[in-house]
Amino acid sequence: MSRADRVADALAQRELDLMLVMNLVNVRYLTGFTGSNGMAIVGRDVRRFITDFRYVEQAAAEVDGFDREQGPQDFVAALGDGWPEGELRLGFEDDHVSVRRHGRLREVIPDRISLEPAGEIVEALRAVKEPQEIERIAAAAALTDEVYGRLREQGLVGRTEREVALALENEMRLRGAEPGFDSIVASAERGALPHAHPTDVPIARGTLVTLDIGARLDGYHSDCTRTWATGELPDDLAEAYELVRRAQQAALDAVRPGPEGREIDAVAREIIEAAGHGEHFGHGLGHGVGLEIHEGPRLARTGDAPLVAGNVVTVEPGVYLPGRGGVRIEDLVVVTEDGRRVLSGTTKDPVTVT
Numbered sequence: 001m002s003r004a005d006r007v008a009d010a011l012a013q014r015e016l017d018l019m020l021v022m023n024l025v026n027v028r029y030l031t032g033f034t035g036s037n038g039m040a041i042v043g044r045d046v047r048r049f050i051t052d053f054r055y056v057e058q059a060a061a062e063v064d065g066f067d068r069e070q071g072p073q074d075f076v077a078a079l080g081d082g083w084p085e086g087e088l089r090l091g092f093e094d095d096h097v098s099v100r101r102h103g104r105l106r107e108v109i110p111d112r113i114s115l116e117p118a119g120e121i122v123e124a125l126r127a128v129k130e131p132q133e134i135e136r137i138a139a140a141a142a143l144t145d146e147v148y149g150r151l152r153e154q155g156l157v158g159r160t161e162r163e164v165a166l167a168l169e170n171e172m173r174l175r176g177a178e179p180g181f182d183s184i185v186a187s188a189e190r191g192a193l194p195h196a197h198p199t200d201v202p203i204a205r206g207t208l209v210t211l212d213i214g215a216r217l218d219g220y221h222s223d224c225t226r227t228w229a230t231g232e233l234p235d236d237l238a239e240a241y242e243l244v245r246r247a248q249q250a251a252l253d254a255v256r257p258g259p260e261g262r263e264i265d266a267v268a269r270e271i272i273e274a275a276g277h278g279e280h281f282g283h284g285l286g287h288g289v290g291l292e293i294h295e296g297p298r299l300a301r302t303g304d305a306p307l308v309a310g311n312v313v314t315v316e317p318g319v320y321l322p323g324r325g326g327v328r329i330e331d332l333v334v335v336t337e338d339g340r341r342v343l344s345g346t347t348k349d350p351v352t353v354t
Contacts, residue, residue: 008044010121018043019091025291026122032062050078080108091118127296128310140215140222141343147171148346157354161185161198172215180214180221191326206231208325221293224344225330229352240319244327247271247317255340261303268317277319286314311335
């Protein structure tokens with residue numbers, strides 16, 4: 001069954017006739033189109049793909065199984081006709097469509113067609129990866145491991161955080177990928193900032209450095225965090241590292257089909273809380289990864305979706321000590337029929353890189 005067929009099945013369950021897909025990530029998932037302007041309309045017997053003049057040839061090469069159309073310069077105006085007859089209920093991505101865009105849609109689309117909120121229909125399908133998607137994510141994860149290996153050879157001490165971040169991203173590009181997000185390189189007390197931006201501060205000896213990087217390869221992302229020492233550590237930082245490593249392993253061992261995201265989150269959170277660091281772990285345990293770096297399902301206190309085979313998620317607990325430093329360890333994990341498969345291969349044993 002095609003992805004568009006699965007969307008049509010989901011529409012029937014919600015008593016909708018058609019779905020208007022405008023979010024470009026969802027458009028790519030359904031049609032294969034990688035350009036910057038396109039939309040799709042999907043129903044039981046409807047497969048319309050619309051793009052503009054710039055992408056007609058590209059769409060011919062990438063989009064299969066849809067009727068391809070070239071839209072006018074006023075792109076949304078293409079939705080003024082081409083609809084099946086009769087009254088229709090048209091789902092739209094209310095989690096992506098602005099109020100202004102909704103107003104424009106209402107101006108253009110015939111009055112006999114009602115616009116119904118239908119966000120997350122495509123995202124729910126995307127959360128369960130097909131085997132070829134998992135292969136692409138695994139390839140991106142393997143590339144990230146190579147980049148980490150190269151950094152260990154190059155060293156950290158004396159280089160600025162920004163220099164290291166740029167070097168990491170350059171290594172991705174040399175291997176045919178792009179950075180999936182802005183790399184995090186946070187040393188010493190800046191490691192207590194979960195989403196620190198690299199600075200021109202040189203990395204010192206005898207501290208921790210948190211490195212959070214991910215590659216985008218063939219459209220799919222990887223995500224992996226490691227925290228390395230640059231010499232002998234003070235006791236509190238060494239203890240924090242071992243605590244996070246223990247909590248991360250326990251959460252990994254709990255990943256399998258069935259538990260809700262919040263249940264997996266609780267495994268790591270309870271270990272960290274029992275060690276007296278509950279207030280120092282303020283983010284969720286993980287998130288889905290695929291065509292986007294953050295997608296469903298969520299491993300967090302608010303994550304109520306049960307894990308299923310085909311989910312690809314991160315497991316990334318952290319402890320952040322203000323004024324001292326931080327530790328985060330993150331693996332990329334596939335939920336399998338009988339457990340899980342870890343895609344991240346870079347060691348989590350204590351590592352010293354000078």
